[in-house]
Amino acid sequence: FLKGKSAIVTGSTSGIGLAIARALAAEGASVMLNGFGEADTIEQARAEIEATSGARALHDAADMTKPDEIVAMVARCHDELGGPDVLVNNAGIQYVAPVHDFPVEKWDAILAINLSSAFHAMRAAVPLMREKGWGRIITTASAHSLVASPNKAAYVAAKHGVAGLTKAVALENATHGITVNCISPGYVWTPLVESQIPDTMKARGLTREQVMNDVLLAAQPTKELVTPEQVAAFALFLCRDEAKAITGANLSADGGWTAA
Ligand code: NAD
Numbered sequence: 001f002l003k004g005k006s007a008i009v010t011g012s013t014s015g016i017g018l019a020i021a022r023a024l025a026a027e028g029a030s031v032m033l034n035g036f037g038e039a040d041t042i043e044q045a046r047a048e049i050e051a052t053s054g055a056r057a058l059h060d061a062a063d064m065t066k067p068d069e070i071v072a073m074v075a076r077c078h079d080e081l082g083g084p085d086v087l088v089n090n091a092g093i094q095y096v097a098p099v100h101d102f103p104v105e106k107w108d109a110i111l112a113i114n115l116s117s118a119f120h121a122m123r124a125a126v127p128l129m130r131e132k133g134w135g136r137i138i139t140t141a142s143a144h145s146l147v148a149s150p151n152k153a154a155y156v157a158a159k160h161g162v163a164g165l166t167k168a169v170a171l172e173n174a175t176h177g178i179t180v181n182c183i184s185p186g187y188v189w190t191p192l193v194e195s196q197i198p199d200t201m202k203a204r205g206l207t208r209e210q211v212m213n214d215v216l217l218a219a220q221p222t223k224e225l226v227t228p229e230q231v232a233a234f235a236l237f238l239c240r241d242e243a244k245a246i247t248g249a250n251l252s253a254d255g256g257w258t259a260a
Contacts, residue, residue, distance in 0.1 A: 002239060003028030006083035008074065008125070010064060010117060011091025013037040015190030016140055018045060019228035020088050023236045025053035030081045033059040034073060035091060056081060064091040064117035065109060074124035085132065086239055087125045089118035089139040089162070094192055096199040099153045107154045114158035115165070122169055126178065135178035136239045139166055140231070143186045143254045151203045163250045170248030179247040183234050186254030187216045188226045222255035
């Protein structure tokens with residue numbers, strides 16, 4: 001149902017973003033991948049998307065800490081793929097430490113990648129969506145856009161920030177055929193979660209098993225991690241015409257975490 005449309009998915013060389021890009025392409029959207037990684041691995045993912053979907057896939061290496069590179073990526077999508085009709089603000093990083101030990105450069109990087117990059121991308125993409133009178137903006141927020149955990153000051157601040165940003169941009173564009181929402185997953189098994197386990201072990205003095213059971217799964221009443229494919233299916237639904245009434249929403253997919 002997305003044939004003839006194009007999508008930018010930031011942070012889509014891995015994890016949730018890659019799953020969303022695959023799902024959009026499977027419905028016919030041409031996709032602009034973005035993110036870091038080994039050139040060979042990225043090329044493999046790009047080529048695999050083209051081969052399995054028949055849709056075009058490009059990769060743009062824009063660094064989400066650099067506003068001019070974000071603007072250039074949106075312009076490149078417009079020139080080479082049309083649109084963007086769908087913008088998924090997904091790039092994100094994590095750092096785990098108590099506020100009094102939190103490195104200033106980590107605070108700056110998390111705010112830039114997890115919050116400001118969404119502003120810069122939307123600022124560039126919204127006029128192009130308004131021209132067409134149709135657009136879908138989806139931001140991967142987090143359960144941490146609604147509740148906090150210790151040792152994640154920057155992440156929690158940035159994720160609460162994108163939830164507010166989503167509401168404001170949704171209201172501005174409500175009569176332009178553009179919906180703006182965020183999806184707030186609980187713990188999803190991706191490199192982002194895997195790599196914070198050693199830091200959480202250190203910060204809280206726990207074993208690996210204790211972090212898995214007492215920190216990650218303890219937060220989720222379902223006692224199951226969320227999968228990238230579940231988040232992707234949710235994002236895909238928001239792109240449907242049937243989802244046009246859903247805007248300005250912060251939609252949880254967190255195994256019941258924030259209900260508790
Ligand atoms: P991931 O580490 O698998 O992927 C992150 C992606 O962002 C990668 O493609 C990486 O290259 C890219 N990236 C990082 N810094 C970048 C930069 N400066 N410029 C461009 N790209 C950059 O992580 P993930 O778990 O798939 O996370 C994706 C999003 O989902 C993030 O916003 C994260 O906060 C959010 N999220 C994740 C979880 C979880 O449990 N994994 C839960 C809730 C929300």
